[in-house]
Amino acid sequence: MTNPFTGSYSTDDVQFLLRPMAMPDTPVHIKETLIQSGQKHYSQMLTHESVPSENYLQLFYQAMALNQQRMAEHLLVLAKRILDTRPDGVTLVSLARAGTPVGVLLKHVLKRHFNTEAKHYSISILRDVGIDQNALRHILRNHAPESLVFVDGWTGKGVIAQQLNTSLQAFAVTDGVTIPAELYVLADLSGSAAVAACSEDYLIPSCILNATVSGLVSRSVYDPQLAAPTDFHGCVYYRQFEQHDLSRYFIDTMLACVEHAWQECQGGFESCSHDRLQLQGISQALLNWVSERYCIGQHNYIKPGIGEATRVLLRREAQILLLQDLDCEATQHLRWLAESRSIPIDVVTDLPYRAVALIKRLHGRRR
Incomplete structure (x- = not known):
């Protein structure tokens, strides 16, 4: 088993229970062919990242200016909900990679504003x-499952x-340990998280970048044969x-924004309720409509919300980008990515989310 490492974060921020390794570069079009033909699972391949361009970085900084205060408030809400649901101790387990920056922030927020130490x-x-x-077994050596x-x-x-x-049910069978299958997120678009700060499809700034905002760590990979x-x-x-x-x-x-939000609310913030x-x-309903409108047989090809659409345009072959509003500031990075890759854009004003990306189906592939 590999020893944990911290990426470009400090040892106090996080331990990545991942194994750093060399991976061949699989270009996106080859990766898409292998995935859709069933020859390989997406987790067995990686398209190597490149440093974001200056133009694209400006979109990240704009996203920070647009939504950092809202995200700060949601971090406080989520931290409070964590303490409400874990009164006997907290062990943060972020899901690599999009969850990692959020987990690092929550660790600091819990300590600074709620006097609670939590391993991450x-x-x-x-x-x-x-x-x-x-990785779960490694954590459970030192922390209670609850x-x-x-x-x-x-x-x-x-x-x-x-x-x-599904995974935690299987783990309870194989290892005899029951762990609450509860997901905690900033924004729960699909109503599938146990705890969320909001259900709004807003631009979480960290979703714009890849490794350079996530401790220089790629998305995770796994090949059972290797x-x-x-x-x-x-x-x-x-x-x-x-x-x-x-x-x-x-x-x-x-964290500076969280400090400001804390001073503003004086600890008197309330969680947003959603059904x-x-x-x-x-x-x-959205999945059904998109499937019918664009003749898509598998929901795996449909990626709703700003965060998921961003992932598609950064890592996959996209067929089309659906936007609620072409001029919306929150989706300017998606428009930039689509235009730079000659991906068509459809404006659908009654879309329930700000954006939806569709993965391109390769001719004759059904997977």
Whole structure:
């Protein structure tokens, strides 16, 4: 088993229960062919990242200016809800990679504003593969199962929440340990998180960037043919991007915003309530409409919400981008990405989310 490492974060911020490794570069079009033909699972391949351009970085800074205060308030709400639901101790387990910056922030927020120390681990969970059971066993050596808090940035269709539930049910059978299958997020679009600060599809600034806002760590990878039975899931550590790393900048800037939000509310903030069943209904109706309108047979090809749409345009072959409003400031980075890749944009004014991206289906592929 690999020793945990911290990426470009400090040792007090997080322990990545991931195995740094070298991975060949699989170009996006080749990766898409292999995924859709069923020859390989997406978790077995990685398209190497590059440093964001100056133009694209400006969109990140605009996103910070637009939404850092809202995100700060939501971090306080989420931290308070964590304490309400974990009165006997908190162990933060962020889901790599989108959950990692949120987990780092929550660790600091809990300590600074709620006088609560919490260890923070970041572990892999992959659709169809499941959660990294070796990482869970590592955590459970020192922490009570009921203290675990699984953290992510947002929900899209709710696939990861469902995968978490399935994985932890299997873990209870194999290891005889029951862990609450509860996901904690900033924004729960699909009504699938147990606890959320809001259900609004807003631009969480960290979703714009990849490794350079996530401790220089890639998304997680796993190939059962190459991994030893006791290995953690893998990742690539982009040490060569150190001069371009914004991970620490993001944490420090957000914590200053949280401090301001705390002073403003004097601890008197309240959680936003939302109807999970209603959100689930909206999500399903959207999936059904998109499937019919664009002749899509599998919901895996539909990625709702700003965060999921961003992932598609950064990592996959996109067929089309749907936007609620072409001039919306929150989706300018998506418009930039689509235009730079010649991806068509449809404006759908009654879309329930700010954005939806559709993965391009390759001719003759059905997976």
